[in-house]
Amino acid sequence: MSTAARFDIRIPIGVLFLALGVILAIYGVMTRSDITLYGRSQNIVINLWWGLVMVVFGGAMLYFGSRAHRRPLHSPAGDETERREHQLGLERE
Amino acid sequence: MTHLTPIDYLLMLVYFAVVLTVGWMLRRSTKTSTDFFLSGRSIPSWVAGLAFISANLGAQEVIGMGASGAKYGIATSHFYWIGAIPAMVFVGLFMMPFYYGSRARSVPEYLKLRYDEKTRSLNAISFAVMTIMSSGISMYAMGKLFNLLLGWSFDASMLVAAVIVLAYIFLGGLTSAIYNEVIQFFLIVFGFAPLVFLGLRAAGGWSGLQVKLAEVSVQRGFQPGALTHAWRYMGDASQNPIGVEWFGLAMGLGFVLSFGYWCTDFLVVQRAMASESMAAARRTPLIAALPKVLFPFLVILPGMIALAVDWHAPGVGSHAVSAVGQGIVPPKIDGLTGGPLLDQAGHVVLDYDLSVPMMLIRFFPAGMLGLGLTALLASFMSGMAGNVTAFNTVWTYDIYQSHIKKGASDEHYLWMGRAATVFGIALSIAAAYVAASFNNIMDLLQLVFAFVNAPLFATFALGMFWKRTTGHGAFIGLLSGTIAAAIHHGISLAAGAVPGVKGGYFGAHIIYRSELGQTFWTAIAAWVTCFVVTIIVSLVTRPRPEQELVGLVYSLTPKPIEPVQHWYEKPAVLAVIVLTVTLALNFIFF
Numbered sequence: 001m002s003t004a005a006r007f008d009i010r011i012p013i014g015v016l017f018l019a020l021g022v023i024l025a026i027y028g029v030m031t032r033s034d035i036t037l038y039g040r041s042q043n044i045v046i047n048l049w050w051g052l053v054m055v056v057f058g059g060a061m062l063y064f065g066s067r068a069h070r071r072p073l074h075s076p077a078g079d080e081t082e083r084r085e086h087q088l089g090l091e092r093e
Numbered sequence: 094m095t096h097l098t099p100i101d102y103l104l105m106l107v108y109f110a111v112v113l114t115v116g117w118m119l120r121r122s123t124k125t126s127t128d129f130f131l132s133g134r135s136i137p138s139w140v141a142g143l144a145f146i147s148a149n150l151g152a153q154e155v156i157g158m159g160a161s162g163a164k165y166g167i168a169t170s171h172f173y174w175i176g177a178i179p180a181m182v183f184v185g186l187f188m189m190p191f192y193y194g195s196r197a198r199s200v201p202e203y204l205k206l207r208y209d210e211k212t213r214s215l216n217a218i219s220f221a222v223m224t225i226m227s228s229g230i231s232m233y234a235m236g237k238l239f240n241l242l243l244g245w246s247f248d249a250s251m252l253v254a255a256v257i258v259l260a261y262i263f264l265g266g267l268t269s270a271i272y273n274e275v276i277q278f279f280l281i282v283f284g285f286a287p288l289v290f291l292g293l294r295a296a297g298g299w300s301g302l303q304v305k306l307a308e309v310s311v312q313r314g315f316q317p318g319a320l321t322h323a324w325r326y327m328g329d330a331s332q333n334p335i336g337v338e339w340f341g342l343a344m345g346l347g348f349v350l351s352f353g354y355w356c357t358d359f360l361v362v363q364r365a366m367a368s369e370s371m372a373a374a375r376r377t378p379l380i381a382a383l384p385k386v387l388f389p390f391l392v393i394l395p396g397m398i399a400l401a402v403d404w405h406a407p408g409v410g411s412h413a414v415s416a417v418g419q420g421i422v423p424p425k426i427d428g429l430t431g432g433p434l435l436d437q438a439g440h441v442v443l444d445y446d447l448s449v450p451m452m453l454i455r456f457f458p459a460g461m462l463g464l465g466l467t468a469l470l471a472s473f474m475s476g477m478a479g480n481v482t483a484f485n486t487v488w489t490y491d492i493y494q495s496h497i498k499k500g501a502s503d504e505h506y507l508w509m510g511r512a513a514t515v516f517g518i519a520l521s522i523a524a525a526y527v528a529a530s531f532n533n534i535m536d537l538l539q540l541v542f543a544f545v546n547a548p549l550f551a552t553f554a555l556g557m558f559w560k561r562t563t564g565h566g567a568f569i570g571l572l573s574g575t576i577a578a579a580i581h582h583g584i585s586l587a588a589g590a591v592p593g594v595k596g597g598y599f600g601a602h603i604i605y606r607s608e609l610g611q612t613f614w615t616a617i618a619a620w621v622t623c624f625v626v627t628i629i630v631s632l633v634t635r636p637r638p639e640q641e642l643v644g645l646v647y648s649l650t651p652k653p654i655e656p657v658q659h660w661y662e663k664p665a666v667l668a669v670i671v672l673t674v675t676l677a678l679n680f681i682f683f
Contacts (some may be wrong), residue, residue, distance in 0.1 A: 007118060008274050012272065016280075019111075023103060023104060027100050040405030040457070046291065
């Protein structure tokens with residue numbers, strides 16, 4: 001049984017959204033005066049604004065993910081469940 | 094056809110890179126078969142909850158619900174508000190204690206513990222074949238869509254998606270699938286939320302949408318509000334676009350089909366079984382239900398908006414080809430003439446499946462378009478990964494371990510799980526090509542599976558809540574339910590359909606307003622038959638001794654005391670919140 005810790009899911013989410021958000025926002029700044037490009041989004045520079053929203057979300061995920069303790073492969077709650085079910089005789093393996 | 098710019102491809106590449114990295118990093122924590130198939134039972138409930146809905150968030154949901162939105166209007170939300178949500182609450186509150194508490198490693202294995210080997214095998218084999226088929230159908234849909242929209246090669250787009258899914262499941266097993274499903278969940282939310290925002294803004298908000306859809310509704314021969322009210326026209330099947338009355342809807346869709354799917358389908362239940370504790374497992378479907386309540390706004394609204402907007406905007410160009418369609422929904426193309434397909438009455442048949450893709454092209458500039466298409470790709474991949482992880486578990490535990498090779502080492506089953514991932518994906522690709530060349534075979538297979546699935550909830554509910562139910566009762570009940578479904582389908586037909594794969598092969602004695610109406614009533618027939626036959630056969634066969642059923646049946650299982658730290662972690666509290674919000678939404682869109 002492995003004792004290695006598994007990384008928090010919020011970290012890859014944070015990395016992905018930060019990267020996507022930064023790319024979109026930079027592209028939005030570069031193209032913000034392109035009327036033909038943003039005609040379809042009703043002249044909202046949606047790349048810039050939505051890119052920024054994604055940066056905020058990605059940053060928050062990274063912050064909370066890195067603050068959390070590394071999650072062990074077998075959590076105390078999971079082990080406690082096993083123990084209690086064993087006492088009740090519910091185990092079948 | 095739309096041409097993507099380098100920025101769109103860059104966004105897709107970033108996503109693929111993250112997905113593969115997650116699989117790579119998880120490979121080291123995947124040492125035992127429990128790690129591979131059940132994530133070592135260590136997934137926190139919010140992660141399991143998001144994976145629970147994401148595994149179901151495949152092509153069928155994103156493309157199909159948008160298509161239904163354009164076809165049936167806001168009434169499509171019944172699939173959520175009386176369909177999925179009550180069933181998810183039920184599985185969390187009442188059924189999860191037996192799935193999780195029995196230590197079964199799969200849903201078919203629960204049937205083995207509760208009933209017998211033959212009931213388990215019937216369920217395991219039909220489930221395994223079905224997951225491969227649906228993963229194949231979804232790959233086929235993806236290849237076809239990206240070929241049509243972007244001119245990508247059908248073979249290449251399918252193979253690339255398949256190889257990426259294969260890589261991350263092979264490395265990290267269920268954990269990898271779950272982690273990626275959570276990522277895909279957020280990607281779909283972030284890809285579609287701005288689409289709804291821009292679309293609603295262009296249509297003049299909800300009130301503007303109501304006005305525009307009133308015209309469409311009248312044009313289709315309904316009352317003006319038929320597309321924007323969920324319940325008002327449900328009294329009579331001829332008054333609403335779904336073509337079914339409230340009883341068939343509530344019983345067929347709400348009770349039989351939704352409970353059958355959300356409470357017994359291993360594809361979704363597997364996510365909850367991977368939770369770290371019983372309390373977390375019970376919370377999983379309830380946490381999943383919270384965002385699920387709001388999903389109609391994300392996946393149904395775009396389809397409705399597609400009817401109410403047009404291609405006129407600066408820089409949109411010459412997409413106005415679909416002058417004969419409705420809104421921006423193009424017509425289906427007649428394969429013989431190359432022109433728009435017409436129905437018997439001479440009306441143009443719309444290609445509803447293109448509603449959502451057309452919305453992306455209409456409203457998203459380069460950049461956002463890449464994000465939206467990445468979200469679409471993610472939904473295809475997450476649907477496929479869900480099928481493949483459920484398949485490799487059922488194959489390894491319920492078919493291979495119980496019939497082919499018993500008592501091998503854990504390493505052997507871990508190896509088998511990885512091998513099953515490879516041939517599961519290979520078989521899906523084969524199924525996709527079958528779907529591409531013989532459309533009717535797939536229709537036929539899906540029909541058979543619908544017959545097999547419809548009675549399932551009766552078998553599980555009786556097994557969990559009536560200790561007298563026997564294995565023979567369950568097995569014969571399931572078979573009778575399936576046969577009843579086939580018979581009902583054979584004697585009924587939807588108005589305008591041709592006898593054959595659509596039913597009516599024993600003569601069209603019952604005519605429904607729509608195919609959905611026929612489907613719902615077929616399910617009701619199957620469920621009732623299975624329920625009654627299981628009870629009758631159980632009463633005349635010998636029950637199992639009660640001590641063998643502890644932990645498997647409600648009345649014989651001690652109530653586990655679940656210590657929770659906060660009030661909001663209590664399953665009952667979450668259930669009340671979810672149901673209140675759902676009820677309120679039903680009234681708002683009544």
